[in-house]
Amino acid sequence: MNNILVTGGAGFIGSNLTLELQARFPEARIVVVDDFRSGDFRNLRGFRGDFVTADVSRLDWSAQFRDLVFDAIFHEASITDTTVHDQALQSHDNIEGFRRLLRFAEPHQTPVVYASSAATYGICSGIQTEDQPAAPANVYAFSKVQLDNLAREQARRFPTWRIVGLRYFNVYGPLETHKGAAASMIYQLYRQMKSGKRPRVFRGGEQKRDFVYVKDVVALTLHALTASKRSGIFNCGSGHAFSFNEVIEALNRALGTRLEPEYFENPYSFYQPHTEADMQRVRSELEFTPRFTPATGIADYVALLERPSN
Ligand SMILES: NC(=O)c1ccc[n+]([C@@H]2O[C@H](COP(=O)([O-])OP(=O)(O)OC[C@H]3O[C@@H](n4cnc5c(N)ncnc54)[C@H](O)[C@@H]3O)[C@@H](O)[C@H]2O)c1
Numbered sequence: 001m002n003n004i005l006v007t008g009g010a011g012f013i014g015s016n017l018t019l020e021l022q023a024r025f026p027e028a029r030i031v032v033v034d035d036f037r038s039g040d041f042r043n044l045r046g047f048r049g050d051f052v053t054a055d056v057s058r059l060d061w062s063a064q065f066r067d068l069v070f071d072a073i074f075h076e077a078s079i080t081d082t083t084v085h086d087q088a089l090q091s092h093d094n095i096e097g098f099r100r101l102l103r104f105a106e107p108h109q110t111p112v113v114y115a116s117s118a119a120t121y122g123i124c125s126g127i128q129t130e131d132q133p134a135a136p137a138n139v140y141a142f143s144k145v146q147l148d149n150l151a152r153e154q155a156r157r158f159p160t161w162r163i164v165g166l167r168y169f170n171v172y173g174p175l176e177t178h179k180g181a182a183a184s185m186i187y188q189l190y191r192q193m194k195s196g197k198r199p200r201v202f203r204g205g206e207q208k209r210d211f212v213y214v215k216d217v218v219a220l221t222l223h224a225l226t227a228s229k230r231s232g233i234f235n236c237g238s239g240h241a242f243s244f245n246e247v248i249e250a251l252n253r254a255l256g257t258r259l260e261p262e263y264f265e266n267p268y269s270f271y272q273p274h275t276e277a278d279m280q281r282v283r284s285e286l287e288f289t290p291r292f293t294p295a296t297g298i299a300d301y302v303a304l305l306e307r308p309s310n
Contacts, residue, residue, distance in 0.1 A: 008077030010039025056097035061104035094143035155231035169237035173214030208241035213297030237277025254302035
């Protein structure tokens, strides 16, 4: 690949992806588009490519890039704070950004891999499969459903153009600290335990999440570009449901501590009891299996966080 575009490249997943692309394709021209609304330049330490500071939903893509034809586009830019309830803002910036990107990619049918979300499944329990109906519980999830709808519509109009959506589950790993309160629960609990405090979780601690390590997310995002024969929407999880109590156990093991959870009342009237990605379609159609379970991913992550440079 000679020319690669990454939107949202200053963010958590986008920066991991950008730096991995740079390592795999050292000669390629990599362009990041990000407006820093939730990203941080520190995530791109060592980046040698070009950076366009712009809002993807307002950018004039053709004027910006003129006759530059990309070999691949990875779309990670999105308002990611699910507590932003301004419906017009979430849907405008997330949906129109993707619409403009697709319009730009259409003439050359540039392959696109974009970030969808497990949030599209809504509040449900058990294993989530790609065919189950969307049930967005907030406007963030609604915007991701619209991305999936737009991608399906373009795929129907242009059967040879590959547009691949990945429904990321609960991603954790290096370069997420800039997200603050929106960083993964694994990182929040690590921070509490590291400072000697008991890790605080909702009463019982048995709610389960499919925690997926960012190294697997980046691997599947890159793999999907070449492995997919046609457009499609796929889950991107570890395929394991891990409870908050199990996360605390794994963190205690990795840190060499024995801190007991401190339970507190769940203030929400509804709360997702269980998420778990069905990874069957990814295994059979994309021939990809995640390398990390939540336990091995947490061990790897804590080892990185505990390095003296951190
Ligand atoms: N982290 C997760 O657990 C998770 C789960 C499901 C889906 N996702 C999706 O993965 C993608 C990356 O998320 P992340 O966790 O890295 O979040 P992040 O907030 O760290 O990264 C998002 C990046 O996009 C940029 N951005 C946002 N809106 C923009 C716009 N209109 N124009 C230009 N730049 C813009 C931000 O500045 C930021 O750098 C997002 O699309 C998110 O919805 C993440």
